[in-house]
Amino acid sequence: MLTVSNFTKAYTGRTVLTLPELAFSSGIHYFRGGNGSGKTTFFRTVAGLLPFSGQIWLTDQYEISRDPVAYRLRVNYAEAEPLYPSFLTPRDLAGFVGQAKQAPAGQVEQIARILGVNTFWTQPTGTFSSGMLKKLSLLLALLGSPTLVLLDEPLTTLDVATAAKLFDYIRQLHTEQGVSFWLTSHQDVSLTGLTLRGIWQVGDGGIVPTT
C-alpha cells in the first residue's frame, strides 16, 4: 500500500531516520518507540509536512513529490498535539479542510456527530480543552476519501466514550472502504480492539517490524 525507498530525514545535517527500503501493506499498523525516536517525524514526512530525500509511493501509483496533489488527497494526518488559531471555530476549519480534501456532502456533519465536535461547532478553539482540540484534529484527519490516515497519539487526552466511537468508526472505514490507518501510541493499543496488521518499532534511526 505504501512503499518508502532511499528515505533519509535529517534536521540541520543530523540524520534522524534512514530507511533504505520499506513496504507497508494495507490495514491497521501500530508504530511504537520511545520519546524522540522519530515516530512523529516519520508520520509528518509521510503526510507531506516535512521535506526529506528519497521516494514515498502510495499504492504504487502516487509518488509524494511527483504527484503532490493526488497523493495529499489520499493521505490524511492528525497531529499528536494540535494547535489552531484561537479565533477559529471547528466550522471554519472543517469548512476549509473539507473543501480541500473534497469531503462528500454530509460527511463533515456525520463525523462531527460521532466525535462530539458538533456540541462546540461554533466555539472558538481558544476556549477548548486539550481533549476538544484532539477531537477536532481527528475530525479534520477523517475528511475526504483517504487511502491512508495517520493518527499520531490518537488516545492522548481523548475521553473513553469518544475513543470507543472513534475506533468503531476506524473499524468501519477499514472494513467497508479499505482505508488503512497508522497509529502511534504510548498507551496500550490492544484496548482499542482493532486488528493490527503490523507492529513496527521506531528507534535508532530506523523502523523495523516486530511481528
Place this chain on the structure above:
Amino acid sequence: MLTFLNRIFVGPFYARNAGTFLVIILLAFGFLSAREHKALITACLGSWFLLALVFVLWGFYLVKVSSFVRQELVAPEHLFLQTLWLVPTPSRYALWLAIQIGLLAPVIAYGSWMIQLATVYEKWDSLTAIVAYLFCLIGVGAYLNDYRLRHPGPDTLRIPHLQLKLPYELFFPVYWLRHEPLSLVLTKAFSGLLLAGVCRLYPTDDYDQRLLLIGLLLAILGHAQVGGQVSAFEKKYLLLLPNLPFTWWQRLVRYGLTYGLIWLPELLILGRNYPAEIQPDYVIWLWLTGWGWLLLLHSLAYGYDILPERWLSGIFGGFIGGLLLIMFGVPVGAWLIIGWVSAVGIWYRTFPL
C-alpha cells in the same frame, strides 16, 4: 536567568520587528543627515511642544514593546514562565528592568544623544525631562510586564467573535487584527499616511509620477515584515496546510487574495487623494504594482528562517536599487510586470506542488 529571558523577549522582539525598524531607520537616518538630526534635536531641546511630540513617539514604542511582552507571556509555549513568580520580588523587578532596557535600547540610544547635546547647549530643564521620561518608560514598562505575569488571564476587552464562517483568505488578516493589532495599525497607518502625504505634495511643486512611485516603494517596504508574519502564523497554528491537496498556483492565488485584502485600504486612499496631474488609470496600475510586490515579498519570505539582519540588509539594498531605478525613469508598467512575474516565478521555484 537574564540571558535566558533575553533569548525569549529581547532577541525575538527585534527579529519580529525588523521591518518596522527598517522603516524607522529609513525615515530617521535615510532622509536626514547627522547635521540635520542635530538641528532637529536642538529644536526639540528648545521647544517643549516638540519635545512632547518626541515623548509621545517614545510612548508609542513603549506600547509596542509592552504588548509584545504581554503576548509572549500568554503564549502557550511560554506558560512555564509563570514560575518567574517564585523569584523574589526585588530580583524579579531587577530582571524586568534589565529586559526593559534591552527592549527600549533604540529609544535610550537616541535619548542619550539628546542628553549629550543638551549638555553641550546647557539645556538643563530639557535634559532633566528626558532623563526622567526615560526612567519613567523603563519603570512603567517593567511594572506592566510584572503586572501581566501576576495577572495571566485578565478580563480585558476582546473583539467579539464573528458568527460567520471564516474563509481561509481571512485567517491571517483576522489573526493580525486580534493578536498583533499594534503591528497592523502601525503598518497600515504608515503606508496610508505616506501615500496620502505624497499625493498632497504634488500641488506644492512641479513633481512627476516618480514621486508617487517612491511613495509606493516606501509603502511596500513598510509591509516588508508581513510575509514573515504570515509564515510564522501558519507554521505555528496551521501545521496541516502542507498536507492539503492544493497545487502551487492554488496556494499562491489564496495568498494573493489575502494580500489583496490587506492592500485594499491603499486603493481607497490613493483613489481619494490622487493629484490632478495624475490620471485615474495610473492609480490603478500603481495599486496593482503594490499588490504584486507584496506577493513577491511573501514569496521571498514564506517558509524560510531568514536572519533578520540579512532580511533587513536585503530590503535596504532593494530600497536603494529601487530608488535609483525610479529616478532613472523605469515606468510603473515595468514595475508591475517585474513584481508579479517574480512573485509567481519565485513561488513556483520554491513550492513546486
